[in-house]
Amino acid sequence: MAGGSGIDVGKMFGIYLVFTLIFFVAFTLFHADLSKKNTECKTDLAEFRDELRDCVIENKRHMRLFNEAEAAYNNTFEDYVNLNLSYETLDAEKNNIESRLDVVLAERNCCRDKLESVGGLDDCENAEYPGKRDECLLEYIAEKKNLPYYVQQAVCDEIINVSLRDKCFFYSALYSSQWGFCFQISEESVFQILSCSGSDEVYPLRYYCITQIALKTYDTHTCALIDEIVFRNQCILEIALYSNNPKVCEEIVDREMKESCNDIFSSGGCSCS
Structure with a gap:
């Protein structure tokens, strides 16, 4: 050391070494902590990525399930609509069949009435000669007062003799109150x-x-x-x-x-x- 006020180089160097050592230790500790945190961050990031990937996969699975559910709902609704249409169609067909059945029953009753009405005409068809047949048909009309008009018309049309046919139309008009028969009289x-x-x-x-x-x-x-x-x-x-x-x-x-x-x-x- 040169003089009382001179700088102690050895002491200063020692202090420098101490500070350098402290800085190095602190830097090493900081770097170690930073590396640890970086590692932890990378780990967390990797876990987050895994979770995100799992979330995406789960979301896709949910979307698939949703689409399947939506398709099933649409199919169910379509089936309901088709079922409703089928019911309406069946109901309409039922009503149509019932109405046609009414017509068939009416026609059956009509045919039965016709058969009952003309049941006595067989004897007239077996008459010995045409004149006798005409008289038989006229007598049939004169006696049967409740015949349907179409039976009266058909029987009168079968009579060949004009005079007897005119009387047949007269009786038919009188019994049925159908004046249209009157105009068929000659x-x-x-x-x-x-x-x-x-x-x-x-x-x-x-x-x-x-x-x-x-x-x-x-x-x-x-x-x-x-x-x-x-x-x-x-x-x-x-x-x-x-x-x-x-x-x-x-x-x-x-x-x-x-x-x-x-x-x-x-x-x-x-x-x-």
Whole structure:
């Protein structure tokens, strides 16, 4: 050491060595701790990556399950819709079958009625000659008052004799109140009657047929079906007399016949009911 104030180099070097040693130790410890933390961080990161990978795998599995569940739901809903449509279709088919069954039953009953209605016609078909057959058919219509109109029509159409066929149509019209039968009567057929007023009257059978239907309900509108005015007025007159209703006389167009109708009631009436 040179002088009292001189620097002690040895001492300074010693201090330097101490500080260097402390720094080295501290650095070593810090580096060791840093390495440890880095290792731990890498470990944690690796674990996180593993967990993340597992999470992704699990998520994919969940998505697959979800898609499967969604597909199953859609299939179930589609099956429900199809089942509902099938039910509606079956219900519609059931209703259709029931309605068709009603038609079949109605047709069966109709056929049964037809068979019952024509059950007595076999004897007519076995008649010895055509004239006898026509008389048999007419007698059948005259006796059977509740035959369906189509049976009446079919039987009358089978009659060859015009006069007997016209009578068949007359009976059919009278029993069924179907004035359409009247118009199938030939224009040449006539019918002679004793009227309510006491005089003999010759009617075309067609118009007499309409008059008889009109008299069933005292309906003068039915008389309007008669083309010839004379017989139309006669139809109205018959309704007035049979119903004993003088007001009906006012519907007669012919003046003389209207006066005759009123005179009958003025003299005490002519009740034919």
